[in-house]
Amino acid sequence: MSFRKVVRQSKFRHVFGQPVKTEQCYDDIRVSRVTWDSTFCAVNPSFVAIIVEASGGGAFLVLPLHKTGRIDKSYPTVCGHTGPVLDIDWCPHNDHVIASGSEDCTVMVWQIPENGLSQPLTEPVVVLEGHSKRVGIVTWHPTARNVLLSAGCDNVVLIWNVGTAEELYRLEGLHPDLIYSVSWSRDGSRFCTACKDKSVRVIDPRRGTVVAEKERAHEGARPMRAIFLADGKIFTTGFSRMSERQLALWDTENLEEPMGLQELDSSNGALLPFYDPDTNVVYVCGKGDSSIRYFEITEEPPYIHFLNTFTSKEPQRGMGWMPKRGLDVSKCEIARFYKLHERKCEPIIMTVPRKSDLFQDDLYPDTAGPEAAMEAEEWVAGRTAGPVLVSLRQAYVAVPHRGPICVGGQGA
Known part of the structure; x- marks a missing residue:
């Protein structure tokens, strides 16, 4: 590897992170x-939504975004599971529907009232039972x-x-072993998994087959x-034999060797x-770390370009990630994280420094909106469709001039 310092022109080179007040x-x-x-x-x-400690069962908090400050201990939770909740995911096509997987081997789907919870929510809309071990x-x-x-600990x-x-x-x-992660492709025709047997697999769910596999x-x-x-392409994070943390980029057409491999730290x-598909930036947050590193993925070698690191004092217990349509485009915000500490959740805003008062087309190409591209039945019948895109231009609000809002130059 040559270590010639070539400074790449990238509009994301000066992206900076700031915790909110x-x-x-x-x-x-x-x-x-x-x-x-x-x-x-x-x-x-x-x-x-945040998974919280619950006595005798599993629970998670659902707070309206604006409900900041101290959350009362008696604030109602979603608490229908009989074992700890392990994972939650908002429905991309309905902001009031969330799914949860639990140690009680069930998946539950919940409908959240318009203004959030006023009392504990114990009745899911649907209970999905099919796993024999925790989900x-x-x-x-x-x-x-x-x-x-x-995906459950029954490896199903x-x-x-x-x-x-x-x-x-x-x-x-x-x-053959525990599934660590699952990620759908952009059009949902396939998904990839990382497994405890050190393999990454690309799976066609409708055929029930492994399309490609990379061992180790x-x-x-x-x-x-x-x-x-x-x-x-597939982006992976993992560890080397020497327990160094690594990132890699893979071409699913040829999984022999990674297109790019970087060691981070130990x-x-x-x-x-x-991952943000609109900007091709990947943010990597270590559990128990206090940093968020970000990289731009490009078509040309070395493919994975380090941009910067946001560091704070406190380690993160977990992390939420706002869909693009929830960001403030008039402030050139390109990502927002919700960092979990032991006792609080702290939003962190990632901004591209720009002075202009205009909508920044290059930062905000049309993005996945809340409309589904097809019904479940159509997908089962073999149809494939990418996300229905929406423009963020109408979300743009020109900010009245109070001096420069951001620092740095246009296209910095």
Whole structure:
């Protein structure tokens, strides 16, 4: 590798992260202590949901985004599970619907009232029973309405039609060991998994087959994650044999060698990757770290370009990630994280420094909106469709001039 310092021109080179003011945090929350490598937090433009400690069962908080400050201990929770909640995911096509997976082996789907909870929510809209061990992963199909995937510690992946509560596909025997992560492709025709056997697999759920597989994607024994990028490549995080944390980029057409591989450090927290398909930036947050590193993925070598690191004092217990349509485009905000501490949730805003008062087309191409591209039945029948895109231009509010809002130059 040559270490010639070439400064790449990138509009994301100066992206900077800023925590919000103290009064804009969510305080006095008892974040779950379960040892499970999920994000523990899910956000959308209406609500933030956080898995919390619950006596005798499993619960998560759902707070309207604006409900910041101290959260009363008696604030109602979603508490229908009989075991700890391990994962939660907001439906991409309805901001009031959230799914949860639990140690009680069930998946539950909840309807959150318009203004949030005024009393504990114990009755799910749907209970999905099919796993024989705890359910550690729930993730909605990106483009088909009412299609939900769950993965359990029984090494089985189930795909459900939530509208009819039926099991659409039961994928058994494809994973010999614990499934660490599942990520849908952008059009939802396939998904990729990272497994404890160190393999990354690309799976066609409708055929029930493994389309591609990379054994020993990372040599280390600690948990890996794999996510699909918009162009069909796969980004993974894991550990080397020497327990160094690594990132890698893979071409699914040829999984022999990674297109790019980078070693980060020798911390031991699992790396949670978050990906923005509109900007092709991947943010990597280590569980138990106090930093968020971000990288731009490009078509040209070395493919993974380090941009910057946001560092704070406190380690993160988990992390939520706001969909693009929930960001403030008039402030050039390109990402927002919801960082979980032991007792609070702190939003962190990522901004591209620009002075202009105009809508920044290049930062905000049309993005996935809340409309589903098809019904569950169409997807089962073999249809494939990408997300229905929306423009963020109408969300843009020109800010009255009070001197420069951001620092740095246009296109910096």
